[in-house]
Amino acid sequence: xxxxxxxxxxxxxxxxxxxxxxxxxxxxxxxxxxxxxxxxxxxxxxxxxxxxxxxxxxxxxxxxxxxxxxxxxxxxxxxxxxxxxxxxxxxxxxxxxxxxxxxxxxxxxxxxxxxxxxxxxxxxxxxxxxxxxxxxxxxxxxxxxxxxxxxxxxxxxxxxxxxxxxxxxxxxxxxxxxxxxxxxxxxxxxxxxxxxxxxxxxxxxxxxxxxxxxxxxxxxxxxxxxxxxxxxxxxxxxxxxxxxxxxxxxxxxxxxxxxxxxxxxxxxxxxxxxxxxxxxxxxxxxxxxxxxxxxxxxx
Amino acid sequence: xxxxxxxxxxxxxxxxxxxxxxxxxxxxxxxxxxxxxxxxxxxxxxxxxxxxxxxxxxxxxxxxxxxxxxxxxxxxxxxxxxxxxxxxxxxxxxxxxxxxxxxxxxxxxxxxxxxxxxxxxxxxxxxxxxxxxxxxxxxxxxxxxxxxxxxxxxxxxxxxxxxxxxxxxxxxxxxxxxxxxxxxxxxxxxxxxxxxxxxxxxxxxxxxxxxxxxxxxxxxxxxxxxxxxxxxxxxxxxxxxxxxxxxxxxxxxxxxxxxxxxxxxxxxxxxxxxxxxxxxxxxxxxxxxxxxxxxxxxxxxxxxxxxxxxxxxxxxxxxxxxxxxxxxxxxxxxxxxxxxxxxxxxxxxxxxxxxxxxxxxxxxxxxxxxxxxxxxxxxxxxxxxxxxxxxxxxxxxxxxxxxxxxxxxxxxxxxxxxxxxxxxxxxxxxxxxxxxxxxxxxxxxxxxxxxxxxxxxxxxxxxxxxxxxxxxxxxxxxxxxxxxxxxxxxxxxxxxxxxxxxxxxxxxxxxxxxxxxxxxxxxxxxxxxxxxxxxxxxxxxxxxxxxxxxxxxxxxxxxxxxxxxxxxxxxxxxxxxxxx
Numbered sequence: 001x002x003x004x005x006x007x008x009x010x011x012x013x014x015x016x017x018x019x020x021x022x023x024x025x026x027x028x029x030x031x032x033x034x035x036x037x038x039x040x041x042x043x044x045x046x047x048x049x050x051x052x053x054x055x056x057x058x059x060x061x062x063x064x065x066x067x068x069x070x071x072x073x074x075x076x077x078x079x080x081x082x083x084x085x086x087x088x089x090x091x092x093x094x095x096x097x098x099x100x101x102x103x104x105x106x107x108x109x110x111x112x113x114x115x116x117x118x119x120x121x122x123x124x125x126x127x128x129x130x131x132x133x134x135x136x137x138x139x140x141x142x143x144x145x146x147x148x149x150x151x152x153x154x155x156x157x158x159x160x161x162x163x164x165x166x167x168x169x170x171x172x173x174x175x176x177x178x179x180x181x182x183x184x185x186x187x188x189x190x191x192x193x194x195x196x197x198x199x200x201x202x203x204x205x206x207x208x209x210x211x212x213x214x215x216x217x218x219x220x221x222x223x224x225x226x227x228x229x230x231x232x233x234x235x236x237x238x239x240x241x242x243x244x245x246x247x248x249x250x251x252x253x254x255x256x257x258x259x260x261x262x263x264x265x266x267x268x269x270x271x272x273x274x275x276x277x278x279x280x281x282x283x284x285x286x287x288x289x290x291x292x293x294x295x296x297x298x299x
Numbered sequence: 300x301x302x303x304x305x306x307x308x309x310x311x312x313x314x315x316x317x318x319x320x321x322x323x324x325x326x327x328x329x330x331x332x333x334x335x336x337x338x339x340x341x342x343x344x345x346x347x348x349x350x351x352x353x354x355x356x357x358x359x360x361x362x363x364x365x366x367x368x369x370x371x372x373x374x375x376x377x378x379x380x381x382x383x384x385x386x387x388x389x390x391x392x393x394x395x396x397x398x399x400x401x402x403x404x405x406x407x408x409x410x411x412x413x414x415x416x417x418x419x420x421x422x423x424x425x426x427x428x429x430x431x432x433x434x435x436x437x438x439x440x441x442x443x444x445x446x447x448x449x450x451x452x453x454x455x456x457x458x459x460x461x462x463x464x465x466x467x468x469x470x471x472x473x474x475x476x477x478x479x480x481x482x483x484x485x486x487x488x489x490x491x492x493x494x495x496x497x498x499x500x501x502x503x504x505x506x507x508x509x510x511x512x513x514x515x516x517x518x519x520x521x522x523x524x525x526x527x528x529x530x531x532x533x534x535x536x537x538x539x540x541x542x543x544x545x546x547x548x549x550x551x552x553x554x555x556x557x558x559x560x561x562x563x564x565x566x567x568x569x570x571x572x573x574x575x576x577x578x579x580x581x582x583x584x585x586x587x588x589x590x591x592x593x594x595x596x597x598x599x600x601x602x603x604x605x606x607x608x609x610x611x612x613x614x615x616x617x618x619x620x621x622x623x624x625x626x627x628x629x630x631x632x633x634x635x636x637x638x639x640x641x642x643x644x645x646x647x648x649x650x651x652x653x654x655x656x657x658x659x660x661x662x663x664x665x666x667x668x669x670x671x672x673x674x675x676x677x678x679x680x681x682x683x684x685x686x687x688x689x690x691x692x693x694x695x696x697x698x699x700x701x702x703x704x705x706x707x708x709x710x711x712x713x714x715x716x717x718x719x720x721x722x723x724x725x726x727x728x729x730x731x732x733x734x735x736x737x738x739x740x741x742x743x744x745x746x747x748x749x750x751x752x753x754x755x756x757x758x759x760x761x762x763x764x765x766x767x768x769x770x771x772x773x774x775x776x777x778x779x780x781x782x783x784x785x786x787x788x789x790x791x792x793x794x795x796x797x798x799x800x801x802x803x804x805x806x807x808x809x810x811x812x813x814x815x816x817x818x819x820x821x822x823x824x825x826x827x828x829x830x831x832x833x834x835x836x837x838x839x840x841x842x843x844x845x846x847x848x849x850x851x852x853x854x855x856x857x858x859x860x861x862x863x864x865x866x867x868x869x870x871x872x873x874x875x876x877x878x879x
């Protein structure tokens with residue numbers, strides 16, 4: 001008989017303040033990596049996918065009626081006698097969809113929950129510093145909560161009004177911005193084909209980055225003896241005598257599970273980084289997330 | 300070197316092996332643990348199901364550590380010792396020969412053999428001596444063969460009355476030597492073990508009913524009655540069946556006898572005229588020796604006496620003495636008397652026949668302190684209150700034995716030798732308090748009894764088992780022919796030199812002694828020691844384990860590798876804790 005999952009665990013305001021402080025400190029050293037492609041969005045500081053008014057030359061094309069005569073390349077007209085338009089890359093403010101996995105596996109362990117909100121705060125701080133336009137949502141199964149951007153500046157983020165739902169996040173219930181950087185912060189601990197989720201995230205010319213917080217306890221559990229293992233989301237229990245052989249098998253299954261996520265991300269050109277929960281935020285971001293290009297250092 | 304254990308009871312700890320296996324078979328109580336990666340285990344087989352008591356045994360290091368720990372713990376607790384190959388132990392087993400041991404014969408054999416087997420392992424070689432508490436009995440076994448020693452116990456036939464085992468135990472102590480063990484096997488273990496001996500008590504309180512005695516007496520009709528006394532020691536009333544057999548006649552039909560607890564019941568029955576002997580039998584109980592009572596119609600020796608040498612006035616006192624003396628009668632006028640009473644007034648009676656001679660002359664001496672010598676005729680008699688004068692003129696002859704002194708003057712003298720026995724009273728009986736002093740009368744009766752016993756004459760009477768038989772045999776007579784008819788078993792005949800001591804047999808039955816064609820004695824041999832048939836105080840007492848340990852310690856050395864086993868035990872415990 002599965003247990004009824006408890007209500008959503010949420011940090012206390014004081015803890016939020018500490019997490020925000022750590023996130024600001026981390027954002028002073030690192031930032032989200034937006035350099036690798038052209039973005040869509042409102043006018044901003046990052047090269048967009050279309051033409052604009054930046055100083056970066058992009059292309060030439062024949063003049064068409066209605067074009068702004070200021071961008072006629074007069075030198076080219078002198079050489080060819082035709083009106084040639086000189087096109088510059090547009091500069092946009094990238095859209096960011098920050099998606100928090102609010103399943104209970106993410107919020108049940110305080111350390112992991114802190115890392116979830118710490119990463120979210122970092123992304124928000126970094127986006128603000130980069131001039132991007134973040135939009136944050138929380139999802140648990142098919143339940144979605146869109147956070148009010150006006151309230152995210154405060155130290156007490158509003159608690160979504162739903163209980164955690166078992167199962168993987170159903171992203172089809174989530175409105176995604178076209179061409180946005182889609183950052184999913186999730187432990188990815190659900191039995192679902194990774195490709196489905198990554199593919200869905202990457203639809204609409206989205207750019208995908210997965211930040212997967214993990215506990216050392218999950219990677220190298222210290223289980224021993226006869227245990228009644230209880231799923232933190234479903235409450236389903238399983239009696240298991242844990243010996244070294246079973247632990248070895250578990251570690252293989254755990255590694256294989258994240259190998260499948262890496263493979264799915266590689267296939268869909270998504271960035272994938274695992275973020276340990278135990279070190280400080282800046283240290284944990286400096287590991288896999290830095291190496292995989294999800295974050296980068298300020299120049 | 301043989302392996303033995305100082306604490307073999309610790310081998311019970313081996314039961315820990317199946318206990319450990321059972322524990323490992325049991326489902327360990329699962330500790331709840333909330334995790335987020337349960338789905339990763341779905342591809343692995345579930346190891347156990349909720350609610351199952353037993354599960355399959357896992358070949359785990361922890362299991363082997365636990366089993367090894369049990370083995371090592373057992374080894375350490377049992378304290379293994381290696382018997383020295385040159386070790387020899389001397390064990391002397393003294394079996395109580397009191398008749399009540401027969402009631403616990405099976406217990407005696409079983410427990411003694413068990414202890415012997417246990418003790419035999421305490422040394423490389425064991426010297427066994429098995430003897431009884433009867434100091435005169437031969438040893439049942441002496442040697443090193445345990446099987447033969449165990450078999451020799453079968454020969455133990457306890458038949459003695461209550462007796463002191465101290466001489467036998469002292470002899471056993473000597474035989475065992477300073478390092479040896481003396482084991483006293485008895486149904487009545489003392490509160491404190493005898494010095495130098497260990498006690499194995501094999502008894503248990505039990506009821507017992509049996510004969511305590513039997514006499515044959517004349518009835519008013521001139522015939523004889525048997526009068527038997529029975530005693531039941533136990534709880535509640537008991538009904539037994541009594542069977543009487545007279546001479547060679549068929550036994551009479553058993554008749555029920557109800558015996559109340561703790562009280563002596565007297566039964567009486569008339570004997571047919573001309574009966575010589577008979578047997579009373581109770582149906583058997585735990586102890587059989589007191590369930591039979593043989594008897595003979597008594598025919599005592601008769602001592603004849605003569606007062607003819609006395610004046611009428613002098614006869615008064617001797618007549619009173621002889622009137623109350625048993626088995627005496629006046630001699631016929633034409634027959635010689637076995638005893639002659641005389642009075643004398645000179646310094647010495649100067650007579651050559653058996654007799655009692657008392658002084659009838661003038662009293663000249665001075666009364667002094669009266670002291671009796673240590674002699675059977677006056678032993679334990681109080682001559683001190685004697686008041687009277689002695690005869691100071693009497694001079695003792697060689698061979699005379701002064702029995703009582705008055706100051707430094709003889710008062711009573713025994714003169715024996717040359718086929719005569721004379722008791723010389725150096726006082727005037729009618730004076731002083733001699734006629735009223737019990738010591739005087741008892742001394743005279745003892746003397747009469749001595750004369751009667753020494754008389755060569757046919758006699759029929761009962762004896763206790765193993766009682767010394769004082770048989771009067773004429774000097775120069777040939778060998779005695781003895782026929783012993785036990786109540787169980789075949790009669791036995793043998794000869795006996797006349798001068799040698801003669802004892803009644805150990806077992807109840809009949810004894811006939813003849814010399815040539817002349818019968819001398821018909822006797823019934825009875826067992827009447829009631830103290831020896833009392834089973835109510837019997838008790839058991841196990842041989843202390845300390846005894847075996849001491850023997851073992853004396854003949855062995857401890858296991859050298861104990862520290863190693865201890866270290867291994869710690870490692871096994873540590874391993875069992877680590878390899879969960």
